[in-house]
Amino acid sequence: MKIVVAIKQVPSRDSQLKINAAGKWIEDADLSYEINEPDAYALESALQLREKASGEVVVICAGPAGASQTIREALAKGADRAIHVETDAFEVSDPLALGRIMAKALEAEQPDLVMTGLQSDDLGYGQTGVILAEVMGLPHATLIMSMELDGNTLTVKRELEDGWFQNVEIPLPALLTIQSGATKLRYATLMGIKKAKTKEVKKLPAAELAVSAAQVIHLDRIYMPGKTKKSVVFDGPAKESAAKLVEKLRFEVRVI
């Protein structure tokens, strides 16, 4: 079985973000990056499924040259090979354009299953997987917690709201978006890191895959959100802040 996992590289979760001078994106020169966390769970699910069903796990990542770090990590964890769609951040800010580019890059692969995280920690559209499924003509299911393969059919457990779940049968080939946290992530072994250096990374410039289509949404600007509430914030020494807060809670909020 051939499983493709779409992964993305995003700024580390604890990054202090600053808006760039143009107000269109963040200052990204000094940031450190990591794999988008939901995609790490998608990769883990794919590796677990390969252990049961055998076959191949191919990662695809659209991003700048620096994304090769995240691709190498995925290979070190056990992916067999990778496709790096080389593009800068702006080209990938429209999820439909990205979906079309990725579908084109995957044309020759004919995967049995495509997996990706439910959303990205940066743009957070939560749509790439579903768009990719539609462009590739595949059935899909989102927010998947676990899966069982039976012949050519997967039974997947979907998360719904308010603690509800639903099992769904989906025929292969198909696309799944994976919910975070449903399984434990593995670490790369030393052997894995060594092996990763010899694994194939196919580089495809996005410009060569670009599907001509007019832009349908436009990002005007990005900015720090204004406060919706007037908050009283203490930032002094812990003991002092604690005393001030307790006083407010006693005499203003009267919850103590």
Add this chain to the structure above:
Amino acid sequence: MSGILAVLEQRGGVLHKMALEALAAAQQLGSELDLPVCATVLGGGGDALAGYKLDKVLVVENELLNEYTPDGYTLALKQLIAAQAPSFVLFPHTYQVRDFAPKLATAMGRVLVSDVIGHRVDNGTLVLVRQLFQGKINADIRFEGEPPYFASVQAGAFRADKLVAGSAPVEKFSVELSAAQIRTKPKELFRESQRAVDLTAADIIVSVGRGIKEADNIHIVQKLADAFGGELAASRPICDNGWLPMERQVGSSGQTVAPKMYVAVGISGAIQHLVGMKGSKTIVAINKDPEAPIFEVADYGIVGDLFEVVPALIEELNKAKG
């Protein structure tokens, strides 16, 4: 019609709680942009909409839509949108909408602007606000090219209590669907376990997030909850790691709470968590990052290391209680 179409959600004929907010969004945008407003709901529940001020309610009935499937909903709505030709199609940003609306938009060559938290009308053009980087940054987005334009609105972005009542004509719309077009087979809904903890009944909730770093540290926040006389809760990563049971999770995939006081300890405040607690009467945040989005909704906050702040707070609370 070149108006606004609100696509709502129901289960067992009962509208989803966020559906009414999406309907309020449609009414509000309708009056700001001077456009007629229609609403539709698939698989039943359309009669509940007839009591609102709308140009019409479109009821789409087909036995293949009784159960939700992304294929069925996409094929049906594509036909409805092609026939009605609305300029804007609005959805509540529910899990179900996240499952099919990007597919529908893609099938029509459009992009869904998902998770909208605000809007403004700029010289007659709609500008939508959505969050990036887990709520740390906002973005203004405009539609380009030809309609229809698709958007989904996050919980709390529009207020259901601003809905305008009225009397709307109900019209049936039939769609062409065949069973062979629906590729996935949904099974029964289920819950994992009975909930022993009802967080919605608590007056005070003390909630813990990623900032706690490891399972062995949870007891620090439990002590704070005890000192407040409140219930302990958590954000999703804590429950995913198994550090606290799922029944203590607050957020879009857990419980929605509105206690008298909600104390968020080491929780950055991603939108999925905020939608589960922002109705709380008083919100207190403790976080080391002054830019954490949780401070945007907090009434009171302490910027500092929770491992110093929480013990200090417990000591002060015990002092105050004498």
